[in-house]
Amino acid sequence: MHTTNQIKRMHRERRAKRIRSTISGTAARPRLAVFRSNRFISAQLIDDVKGVTLAQATDRKSGTKGSKLERAAAVGKALAKAAGEKKIADAVFDRGGFLYTGRVKALAEGAREGGLKF
Numbered sequence: 278m279h280t281t282n283q284i285k286r287m288h289r290e291r292r293a294k295r296i297r298s299t300i301s302g303t304a305a306r307p308r309l310a311v312f313r314s315n316r317f318i319s320a321q322l323i324d325d326v327k328g329v330t331l332a333q334a335t336d337r338k339s340g341t342k343g344s345k346l347e348r349a350a351a352v353g354k355a356l357a358k359a360a361g362e363k364k365i366a367d368a369v370f371d372r373g374g375f376l377y378t379g380r381v382k383a384l385a386e387g388a389r390e391g392g393l394k395f
Contacts, residue, residue: 293374300371301325309356309368309388309395311381318349318380320356320388322368332359349380350387357391370395 279287302308307322319335334356336348343351360368368388375381388395 289374291374296371296374300369302369302371304331306367306369307331307365308371309393310371311373311375311384313349313373313375313380318345318352318384320352320384322356322360322365331365332356332363334359345380346383349383350390353384353387353389353393354391356384357388357393360393361391366392366394368393368395 300308302323302325304324304326307324310321310323312319317335317337319333319337321333322331323329324331334352336352341348341351360366370385372381377385385395
């Protein structure tokens with residue numbers, strides 16, 4: 278038998294796989310992939326054609342203080358800043374099977390405030 282956490286993870290992975298079947302990133306418009314754990318949140322801009330990560334941001338070692346929501350918004354802004362340095366203005370949002378609410382939404386809004394369009 279599977280534990281409750283294993284079942285939740287399997288369901289999220291199934292949702293993520295379904296989302297990824299329709300979403301793909303290019304060099305001009307990379308995929309903004311979000312991963313949320315219980316403690317941290319991270320995001321990457323990925324070119325799926327070449328299979329490379331163009332930019333990434335996380336709150337793991339950034340030393341930012343505040344609530345998880347505030348840190349998620351800061352990660353979004355940091356990712357948008359890194360994307361701006363690489364001349365990336367547009368992206369495709371990939372929520373990774375997570376619901377678009379809470380920290381995932383805060384990260385997306387932070388990235389939009391930073392100038393990333395999706």
